[in-house]
Each structure stands twice: as structure tokens, then as C-alpha cells.
Amino acid sequence: MGFTQHLRARGEDGLAALLALRPDLASPPPSSIRALAARASGRTSVERALAPLDALTLQVLEAVLALAGTAGHPSGPTAAEVARATGADLDAVAAAARTLLDRSLLWSDPWPVPDDGRLRPSPGLEDVLGPYPAGLGPTLTATLRRRTPQALERLAVDTALPASTDDAAPATTADGEPALVGLLATHLAAPATVERLLDDAPPGARRVLEALTWGPPVGQAPQPGGPTSPVRTAVQWLLRHGLLAMSDTQHAVLPREIGLALRGDRTHASPAHAPEVVPAVPDPAVVAGDGARHAEEFVRLVAALVAMWGDQPASQVRTGGLGVRELRRLAVRLEVTDAVAALVVEVAEAAGLVGDDGAEQPSLVPTTEADTWLERPVGARWHALARAWLASDHATWLVGSRDEGGTTRGALDPELRRPWVPRLRTTTLGALESAGALDPEQVIEVLRWRTPRTPPAAHGVQAVLAEATALGVVGAGALTPPGRALLAGQDAGAALEAELPAAVGHVVLQGDLTGIVPGRPSPDLAALLELAAQVESRGAALTVRFTETSVRRALDTGVDAQDLLERIAAHAHGAVPQPLEYLIVDVARRHGLLRVGTASSYVRAEDPALLAGLLGDRALAGLHLFALAPTVIAAQAPAPQLAEALRERGLAPVLEGPDGQVLVLGQAPHRIRPRRGRRAADAPADDAAEARDRRLHRLAGDLLAGDRRRGEADDDIDPGDPAGPGLAIGLLREAAAEHRPVWLQLVGPDGSTSRRRVRPLRVDAGRVRVLDLDREAELTVAVHRIVDVTP
Incomplete structure (x- = not known):
């Protein structure tokens, strides 16, 4: 069974589960199982599949990649053998292997994998993890294949290979490979053989191997014609006896089985362990209370922002977003720091409560959804904000920093977009999910263990924790009950309502x-x-x-x-204090003594003396005041502007209509319709998750049915179906991983085509290195020259 056959063997349920774990494989939908196998072995897809794996799981994967194909494990190691090679607990290794099998980073024949089943690495892993997994070099088989038949015979003599008792044994295998390659690989891989050879080695040979044992396995080889030295003599002896091999004209490499023998059959010096962080254990009531207080305060700040921008929209800068001065002005009015003000703006925009009005001189204005949001209970309002923050792809903590051109980044700046920010927020909060209170350094240590291939930046983790604290997702350094509900996709609003104190x-x-x-x-x-x-x-x-x-x-x-x-x-x-009553009565007595109307506007009062000083007031000269009567002054300014100017002079006018009735100051708040854009998507509902599962099962069923219709169920590759470039690369990776020969159809510089029987050795960087089995020569082929790949 090959990798493609393994995918078929997973069946509809298994394929649907794989597509759910690796969604990039289903978008766009592959045309066949062969295309799915090629995509699953592609570098980009493998990188994405490896990104969320923890250190122990990666160590298990490295161990399988290192052991598979060696003389001692030609069909791959079992979980027990991996546990011995890594020194890890068998149950932990089995769990890690199951994770890798579910993601098809490992596979096995047969499928499902029995307890003692052989684990095999999927094609494409070597391109991502490198040619030397766990610091071990190429296999003995790979190094011996590069030797001529005459050199193999000399090596058999030098290493005292036992003579074969089977006279009928063929000199070559079915693939045309010398039978001595397999015999010598098995012989040299035995620790007893390595130890016996080293006992007879010249001085310094053991030290040369010890320097390469734990990697890197490549060292500088002495050049021909150089002066004689103990190191040169030792290296030449090791090369002649197969304990070293030449990787190129200047470097020698330690074969993998020799390295394992020197390590005591260990792929890793010690198993990976989770960091031993000791979390603080705060009082749950303190955590809940601190979180509820911050959550309620954040809801209040967003409501205040909606009210402010409803009265007076905030102008945007030319490049988009909120300018630095406008942000500072907002921070002063909200009585918070610039960082908190930026977070309030970003979250409100991500929740769809404010947006660009689309005018020629654009401004930020509340949307109609803000009115609906304001009518909800505090818990529901907070849930909408927290969910939008968790899904937002803006790195809010970069507000106020400078970009490459020296320009200060503002809130809502399009340049703040970072696609990895939602994952950083989720993983950072996930580090607190099973622990108590952790400081930022401890969270960073946990995340580096959980995702060693994509470790987060320290400043990003610290910023996410600060934002989570401001939102009330984290309280007293620990995840709050509403924060846990938010992370689990549950009703975080109800969880917050349960933590809020009773209203007074x-x-x-x-x-x-x-x-x-x-x-x-x-x-x-x-x-x-x-x-x-x-x-x-x-x-x-x-x-x-x-x-x-x-x-x-x-x-x-x-x-x-x-x-x-x-x-x-x-x-x-109790009773209203007398000073408060006096204050209200006194302000009301003076309130409305001046009346502002429209002339453009006018001011009238019962007391002429009250108006006499206004005409000569230079501060009011811009209003162009003039007297219409002893008790009436007109102005060349709108009534609201005139009323505001008089208030600044310490007076208390009111607006009145043509009939003399008092008009209530104020205007309808600005609102715009919400527009689709960067607004965070709602969390998928249960029915949406079920619909996704049905879609993936339908896609898996279609792939299997399509293979049966094309007659591909029994072959990894259909000889009558030419492979496209992407599929050809996937098939070549699969053949290289399983050491299988293929027919390669190539096009030459003159446009002519040729067909060669080759064994792929390595696929990377747009080139394929193969061994031409008929010509017994290696060649490197550019991918664009490959027309077809068939068994």
C-alpha cells in the first residue's frame, strides 16, 4: 500500500475527518484521491499541518522519519520502538502517533493501525523537516547506492560481511539494485559490527564519529593531495569501511544507522517535556470580580464612544483609520490611556458598531446596529465585543508605533492587519485554560512548548494578555468564567451576567x-x-x-x-440634601433668561441691561451682533452657534421657536448602515457545523466514487491519466519516500520527449533528483520539464 492507497483506505468517514483537521486540503475541492495525496504532501500543506503540534508530537514524528527506511526498520517503526528511541512514555507516544495519523502526517499499512502496526512518514515531510531528522544523516542504503559494484565488493571484504549461504540468491533485486546494498546495510547497522570495526580503527576515528553522533552529521572531508595527519587517516579509514560516506566532493556524512548505533539506538538524547510552570492560585471570587469589573467598564467605554461619535463623527486621515490627534482627543474624553482608547475603537469597529460613512471627507460614524446593541443587557453587549476582539485580525498593540517609512500607525489603520492575530489570541488564552494565574513569561514558555515551529513573539503575547485583561476575559492573571465560555464558543454573555453584582x-x-x-x-x-x-x-x-x-x-x-x-x-x-436643591433651583432660575432664535439668529431678554454689555463684547464680534430693540439683539450666525458662544461667556441661554416656545437642544445622532468589511464573523452555530460536516462527507464520498469510476481503486497512479505539475510532484515525493521506481516522461530543450525508468531520491526547490536505473546515473530534472509520472 502506498500513501494514495492509504487515503482510500481511510474511507468516507476517515477522509472527512482528515479534511476537517486540514481544511486547506478541501479548498478548492480536489478532483481525485491522487490530487488529494499530492496536495497533502505539498510543502505549504505540510507546514500548516505541523504548525499546531507540540514538542513531543514533533519529536515522535522526527523519530519515525529517522527510523523508517533504515536497515532495522525497513517498513517503519512501531509505537513501542519509537518510545524506546525517544525515551518517552509509551502512552504519550501512542497519543502523539494518533494525532499524527489523524492528520495523515503518518500512515500505516494496514489501516486502521493495529497496536503493533508499523508507522510510516507521509511524503513531503523531509522537504519541511530537512534531510537530517533528529540530527541523523542519510540511511546506509542511500549512501551505499552511490558506490560502484566493485566498491561494494571491497567494502564487503573490509567489513567482513558473512558469505551468503544461498547460492541461488540473485545478484540484483527486482529494481536492478545490487543485492549487496541491502546485505551491507543490515551488516553495518548492527551495533556489534560498528563496535568491532572501531576496535580496529586508527587513533582518532572514534573521536571523529563522536563529533558527528548528535548532529549535525556532516563534516569537512580532507581534500585529496593534502598533508598526512591522524584526522585525515582516520576519516579515510572510516570512509573505506562504510562508517562515513561522502555527501559531496568536500563533505563527509555519518550514515543514519551508524549514528543510531553510536547513540545507543536513541533518536533523541531525552524526551520533550512540558515546561514545569507553577501557576498562582488566586481566589476564584477575585478572578471573577476583577473580570466582571473590567468587562462592565469596557462596555461602558464603547457605549460612550458610540454616543460621542453619534453627536460628532470623528474624521479619518487620508490613508484610512483614526489620526493620532483624534485618538488622543478621544482618550482624554474617555479618561483612559491612548492604548485603551485604541482598543475601544478597534473592537467597536470589529463588532460593526462604528464604520466609515463613505463620504468625500470620510468620517467614523456609529452604525444602525449600535442602536440594537445599546438595547441589549450588559452581558450580551460584552459577548458581542469579546467575540469580535477574539476574531479580529488587527494587531491593536501596534497603534502608535512607526512603520518602515517612519509614519505613526493609527487606530483602524489597514496596515495593522495580521492574519495570524486571531490564532495568537486563541492560543494565548488556551495556555491559561488548564492552569491558574500565569505571568506573561510563563505563558510564553507554555506556548513555545505547544507550538515550537511557530513560537509567538513575546511582545505579542504580553499585548494580548493586556487586551484580555482590559476586556475582562482575564482577571487577576487567570481566565475568568466568561473568558472560558468565550473560548469554548458558549454563551459568554450569560456567564458574565452571573458574575455581575446585583444592580443598585x-x-x-x-x-x-x-x-x-x-x-x-x-x-x-x-x-x-x-x-x-x-x-x-x-x-x-x-x-x-x-x-x-x-x-x-x-x-x-x-x-x-x-x-x-x-x-x-x-x-x-434618604432626602435630597438642601445644597443640591439650591443648586438645581439656582441654575433653573438663570436657565433660559436669554432666548436664542433665528434671524439668522437673535437674542432677547426681559432685562435690557442684560443685553447692553453683549454689543460691545469683542469676544462676540465674530457673531456680528446688532440691536433690534432694547430687549432684542440679532446675530449673523446660526442659533446653535450663538447659544454656544453665549454659554462660553458664562451665560445660560435656551433656544426658542417662532412661537416663543422653548426648543430642546440637541440633534438626532449620526448613524450609517453597517457595511461588510473587516467585521468579525459570528461563531459558527451548531447547524453550521453540521452543514460543514455534511459537506466534507459529501466531498469524501465523491472522491472515492470518482476513483472507482476511473478504475483507480487498485492503483496508486492511473497510467492513462497524465499527471499535472502539482500532481506529478506529489507522486514523485510518494515514490521517493517508498523507494519505488517510476516512469518519467521528460521534454528536452528542442521539444522532443523521452521516457526514463528512475527512482526518485529527493524533491525540492522546483527540482527532482533521480537515479536513472537503466543508465545507473543520477540526474537532476527541473519540474517544468516533467510531462508525466506513471508507475
């Missing part, structure tokens, strides 16, 4: 115009305080202060003094 509907008012909310304010109380007070501090309790400006802001919305006092009294814990 009252405020303790003080005589110094401050108020304390001992907990999380209810929606009604939060709306009242947002309207009529300003926040002084947040934490376990919320402290607010009532000021002239905050009270006037409430009156500007159309609420009169009596209504405001009644609303405050309804939420007050």
Missing part, C-alpha cells in the same frame, strides 16, 4: 454635592447620573458630583427643575 437603584447623596452608588447602578439610575452628574471615580463604588454644568446639561434636554428633583429623589437614599 439608589444613590447616597452628600451635602457637598457628591453622591455614592454602592455598587453597579441600575439602568435608570445610570441614565440619570449620565444626564445630571459627572463621574469623579469608579471602582467598587461609583462617586459622582453634581455641578452647575451638569445640571444645566440636564435642563438643556427639556427637563425642568421640578422633574429633575423628583427623579433624583426617587433614587436618593
Whole structure:
């Protein structure tokens, strides 16, 4: 059975499971099992399959790749033999092997694999892991094949190869290979043979081999004609006795079986172990409380952003995104750092709550979905934000840094896109999933063990942990219950609601115009305080202060003094303090003494003296004020602009309509329709996962049925179907891994074609190195010259 036949043997369920583990194999759908095998052995696909493997699993894969094809394991090693070679626990090796078999990085004949089944590496692994797995050189068979028949006979004499007792044994194998190659490989691979030869070796020979034993297995070879020395004599003796081989004209290489014999049949000096990090064990209540506090605060910041940009959209820079000055202005208004402000903007955009309005001078404006989001409970709002953050591909922590051209990167800058960011966030949080509280250095150590081929950058891990803490996914250094639900694809909003403290509907008012909310304010109380007070501090309790400006802001919305006092009294814990009543009554008494209308606009008052000083005020000269009557002044400016200018002078005007009725200040918030773009996709629902499984099963069934229709079920390659370039490479890799000969149809420089019987040796970098079996010569062929590959 070859690799292609192995894929067929997996059946529909097995192929569907493979396509689910390696989705790149199904996109676009392959045309046949042969095409699937070629794609699965391609360098890019193998790299992707290796990326999520931990250090022990990679070590097991290296051990199988090193042992397979050696004289002692011509059909591949068993799991028990791999455990002995690596020194790892058999159960751990078996679990790692199962992972590799599921991904078809290993395969076995028969399939499914029995407990004592032989494990074989899949084609293409050597291209990715290199020609010297575990620091071991090429096999003895590969090195002996490069020797002439005469050299093989001399080697048999020098190494005291036992004479064959079978006189009828052929001199060559069915593939035309000298039978001595296999006999010598088995003979030299025996540790007793190696030790016996070294006992008779010249001084320095053992030291030369010890220098190459644990890799790299290649060393500089003495050049012909050089001066005689002990090292030169030792190397020449080792070459003559097959314990070393020439890899090229300048380098000698230690054959794989010789290296294993010198290592004591070990592929690795010691098994890979998970890092011994000792996590802190914080109080679960502290973790949950810290996370809930940050989560609620982040929801509040996003809501404040929506409100700000709804009133006054934020202008974008020419290259896209939010400018540095605009970001700093936002950070000041939100009372957070620039980094937190950037995170708020990025997450709000990823959740589809804000977006580009598409105008000639583009601005960032809330979308219509922001209104729906604002109506949801806190938990549901947070879940939408956290899910968008987890799936976002923007490296938010790069905001404020400079690119290659020296330009400062802003929030929402298109240059922040990094396709690997979602995986970094998922793997970083996954490191905390089974542990307690870990510091960033411990998380980095765990991730380097889990994904040694793609270790994350330290600054990226630190940034992800800081963002997760700001969002409430991580609390006190550990994963919070809502964070665990988010990572598991469950309802994280409900998990957060369970952790939030009960809402408090009252405020303790003080005589110094401050108020304390001992907990999380209810929606009604939060709306009242947002309207009529300003926040002084947040934490376990919320402290607010009532000021002239905050009270006037409430009156500007159309609420009169009596209504405001009644609303405050309804939420007050006890009576409303007299200083607060005086403040509200005093502001209300002066509120509306000036009335602004449209002339372009005008100002009128009952007291002429109140208006007399405005005409001569130089600060108001830009409004072009002029008197219409002792109690009326007109202005060449819109009414809202005139009212704002008067407020800046310490006055408290109100707007009125043509009928003299007071108009409520303000305008409808800006909104745009959400547009498709970088918005994070929703997590797949159960029915979507089932639909994906049905699609993969249907594709697997179609591939198997197509092979049966074409009559390919019994052959790895259909001789009547010319292979395309990609498929040809896959077939050549498979033949090289299994040491099988193929027919290679080539096109020459003049356009003529030729057909050669070859054994592929190595496939990489757009070239194929093969052994021409009829001419007994090696040649290197460019891939574009290959027309067809057949058995």
C-alpha cells in the first residue's frame, strides 16, 4: 500500500475527518484521491499541518522519519520502538502517533493501525523537516547506492560481511539494485559490527564519529593531495569501511544507522517535556470580580464612544483609520490611556458598531446596529465585543508605533492587519485554560512548548494578555468564567451576567454635592447620573458630583427643575440634601433668561441691561451682533452657534421657536448602515457545523466514487491519466519516500520527449533528483520539464 492507497483506505468517514483537521486540503475541492495525496504532501500543506503540534508530537514524528527506511526498520517503526528511541512514555507516544495519523502526517499499512502496526512518514515531510531528522544523516542504503559494484565488493571484504549461504540468491533485486546494498546495510547497522570495526580503527576515528553522533552529521572531508595527519587517516579509514560516506566532493556524512548505533539506538538524547510552570492560585471570587469589573467598564467605554461619535463623527486621515490627534482627543474624553482608547475603537469597529460613512471627507460614524446593541443587557453587549476582539485580525498593540517609512500607525489603520492575530489570541488564552494565574513569561514558555515551529513573539503575547485583561476575559492573571465560555464558543454573555453584582437603584447623596452608588447602578439610575452628574471615580463604588454644568446639561434636554428633583429623589437614599436643591433651583432660575432664535439668529431678554454689555463684547464680534430693540439683539450666525458662544461667556441661554416656545437642544445622532468589511464573523452555530460536516462527507464520498469510476481503486497512479505539475510532484515525493521506481516522461530543450525508468531520491526547490536505473546515473530534472509520472 502506498500513501494514495492509504487515503482510500481511510474511507468516507476517515477522509472527512482528515479534511476537517486540514481544511486547506478541501479548498478548492480536489478532483481525485491522487490530487488529494499530492496536495497533502505539498510543502505549504505540510507546514500548516505541523504548525499546531507540540514538542513531543514533533519529536515522535522526527523519530519515525529517522527510523523508517533504515536497515532495522525497513517498513517503519512501531509505537513501542519509537518510545524506546525517544525515551518517552509509551502512552504519550501512542497519543502523539494518533494525532499524527489523524492528520495523515503518518500512515500505516494496514489501516486502521493495529497496536503493533508499523508507522510510516507521509511524503513531503523531509522537504519541511530537512534531510537530517533528529540530527541523523542519510540511511546506509542511500549512501551505499552511490558506490560502484566493485566498491561494494571491497567494502564487503573490509567489513567482513558473512558469505551468503544461498547460492541461488540473485545478484540484483527486482529494481536492478545490487543485492549487496541491502546485505551491507543490515551488516553495518548492527551495533556489534560498528563496535568491532572501531576496535580496529586508527587513533582518532572514534573521536571523529563522536563529533558527528548528535548532529549535525556532516563534516569537512580532507581534500585529496593534502598533508598526512591522524584526522585525515582516520576519516579515510572510516570512509573505506562504510562508517562515513561522502555527501559531496568536500563533505563527509555519518550514515543514519551508524549514528543510531553510536547513540545507543536513541533518536533523541531525552524526551520533550512540558515546561514545569507553577501557576498562582488566586481566589476564584477575585478572578471573577476583577473580570466582571473590567468587562462592565469596557462596555461602558464603547457605549460612550458610540454616543460621542453619534453627536460628532470623528474624521479619518487620508490613508484610512483614526489620526493620532483624534485618538488622543478621544482618550482624554474617555479618561483612559491612548492604548485603551485604541482598543475601544478597534473592537467597536470589529463588532460593526462604528464604520466609515463613505463620504468625500470620510468620517467614523456609529452604525444602525449600535442602536440594537445599546438595547441589549450588559452581558450580551460584552459577548458581542469579546467575540469580535477574539476574531479580529488587527494587531491593536501596534497603534502608535512607526512603520518602515517612519509614519505613526493609527487606530483602524489597514496596515495593522495580521492574519495570524486571531490564532495568537486563541492560543494565548488556551495556555491559561488548564492552569491558574500565569505571568506573561510563563505563558510564553507554555506556548513555545505547544507550538515550537511557530513560537509567538513575546511582545505579542504580553499585548494580548493586556487586551484580555482590559476586556475582562482575564482577571487577576487567570481566565475568568466568561473568558472560558468565550473560548469554548458558549454563551459568554450569560456567564458574565452571573458574575455581575446585583444592580443598585439608589444613590447616597452628600451635602457637598457628591453622591455614592454602592455598587453597579441600575439602568435608570445610570441614565440619570449620565444626564445630571459627572463621574469623579469608579471602582467598587461609583462617586459622582453634581455641578452647575451638569445640571444645566440636564435642563438643556427639556427637563425642568421640578422633574429633575423628583427623579433624583426617587433614587436618593434618604432626602435630597438642601445644597443640591439650591443648586438645581439656582441654575433653573438663570436657565433660559436669554432666548436664542433665528434671524439668522437673535437674542432677547426681559432685562435690557442684560443685553447692553453683549454689543460691545469683542469676544462676540465674530457673531456680528446688532440691536433690534432694547430687549432684542440679532446675530449673523446660526442659533446653535450663538447659544454656544453665549454659554462660553458664562451665560445660560435656551433656544426658542417662532412661537416663543422653548426648543430642546440637541440633534438626532449620526448613524450609517453597517457595511461588510473587516467585521468579525459570528461563531459558527451548531447547524453550521453540521452543514460543514455534511459537506466534507459529501466531498469524501465523491472522491472515492470518482476513483472507482476511473478504475483507480487498485492503483496508486492511473497510467492513462497524465499527471499535472502539482500532481506529478506529489507522486514523485510518494515514490521517493517508498523507494519505488517510476516512469518519467521528460521534454528536452528542442521539444522532443523521452521516457526514463528512475527512482526518485529527493524533491525540492522546483527540482527532482533521480537515479536513472537503466543508465545507473543520477540526474537532476527541473519540474517544468516533467510531462508525466506513471508507475
